[in-house]
Amino acid sequence: MSTPIANRYDFVYLFDITNGNPNGDPDAGNLPRVDPETGHGIVTDVCLKRKVRNFVAIVKNYTPPFDIFVRESMFLNTQIERAYEESETVKSVFAQWQAHQKKKEPKPKTHYEELAKQWMCETFYDIRTFGAVMSTKDKETSKTETTEDTAEEKTSKPNRNTKSKIAKTAGQVRGPVQLAFAKSTDPVRQLEASIARVCATSEEKPDQKGIIGRKNYVPYGLYCAHGFISPHFAAATGFADADLELLWEALINMFEHDKSAARTEMYKRKLIIFKHDSALGNAHAHELFARVSAAKKPDVAVPRAYSDYTISIDATHLPHGITIIEK
Numbered sequence: 001m002s003t004p005i006a007n008r009y010d011f012v013y014l015f016d017i018t019n020g021n022p023n024g025d026p027d028a029g030n031l032p033r034v035d036p037e038t039g040h041g042i043v044t045d046v047c048l049k050r051k052v053r054n055f056v057a058i059v060k061n062y063t064p065p066f067d068i069f070v071r072e073s074m075f076l077n078t079q080i081e082r083a084y085e086e087s088e089t090v091k092s093v094f095a096q097w098q099a100h101q102k103k104k105e106p107k108p109k110t111h112y113e114e115l116a117k118q119w120m121c122e123t124f125y126d127i128r129t130f131g132a133v134m135s136t137k138d139k140e141t142s143k144t145e146t147t148e149d150t151a152e153e154k155t156s157k158p159n160r161n162t163k164s165k166i167a168k169t170a171g172q173v174r175g176p177v178q179l180a181f182a183k184s185t186d187p188v189r190q191l192e193a194s195i196a197r198v199c200a201t202s203e204e205k206p207d208q209k210g211i212i213g214r215k216n217y218v219p220y221g222l223y224c225a226h227g228f229i230s231p232h233f234a235a236a237t238g239f240a241d242a243d244l245e246l247l248w249e250a251l252i253n254m255f256e257h258d259k260s261a262a263r264t265e266m267y268k269r270k271l272i273i274f275k276h277d278s279a280l281g282n283a284h285a286h287e288l289f290a291r292v293s294a295a296k297k298p299d300v301a302v303p304r305a306y307s308d309y310t311i312s313i314d315a316t317h318l319p320h321g322i323t324i325i326e327k
Contacts, residue, residue, distance in 0.1 A: 002240035016267035038186030131175030176234035182225035282321030
């Protein structure tokens with residue numbers, strides 16, 4: 001495993017969308033997410049993480065150590081069990097643990113789950129980056145007779161005191177990279193457009209045409225997300241410099257490979273990184289974030305393009321040990 005990163009990072013990520021739906025809310029008919037009190041648009045952290053995962057999958061083609069744990073059409077438990085099938089170390093210690101449960105061998109020095117967790121971190125980029133819950137199976141323990149058994153039933157079941165199977169789990173990992181919800185700089189307007197079809201689906205239903213649905217969108221929104229990278233959690237997952245560079249590459253390019261009818265005009269605009277000289281950090285994140293601002297130009301009443309904004313970064317009197325990197 002490569003040497004984990006040694007520096008703390010905080011970053012500001014600006015992106016926008018024109019006539020599209022950046023993150024539909026399934027609880028609201030897939031309308032773009034908004035803060036109901038202020039009208040500001042919202043994009044969840046998991047939405048952005050999904051796009052990072054998809055970009056890494058395209059670039060690395062699910063090849064370890066850049067495989068993707070959370071992906072479409074895959075079962076999480078199947079992914080976790082790979083540690084017990086592909087790692088000889090995990091397989092061996094798990095067998096020893098099973099033997100120990102049957103009182104046949106001494107207890108192994110290392111728990112099989114810790115070894116499985118390490119293998120998962122080494123294999124999957126998104127676990128190494130964002131963390132994961134890998135204890136999706138119920139851990140089964142030693143089991144004797146059930147409380148429902150009567151005394152007569154207990155005597156008729158001499159083999160009830162048996163060991164049940166041990167679940168193949170890999171624990172939990174808190175990832176070094178965390179993202180906050182993105183929020184639009186100004187309130188956004190939720191709009192709907194009716195869509196129609198000129199042809200029917202089949203001969204049996206020749207009248208099944210005309211208006212068939214609606215498209216939800218915002219005319220324009222400039223969104224800002226804050227990100228945090230901890231070297232302390234990176235030490236636990238093995239998140240290294242190569243992983244960090246891949247994260248920056250994903251944030252810069254992921255919208256170029258995420259086009260759909262709802263997101264044709266969604267673009268990354270700015271990535272402003274605050275690098276700390278130390279692992280603990282040299283300034284509070286919120287103070288650094290306050291140095292980045294996006295303001296409407298004086299002659300703009302309703303923004304409809306990125307050019308309607310002025311983006312400014314205050315680099316004066318930076319705290320000691322802070323470096324600003326723009327990508």
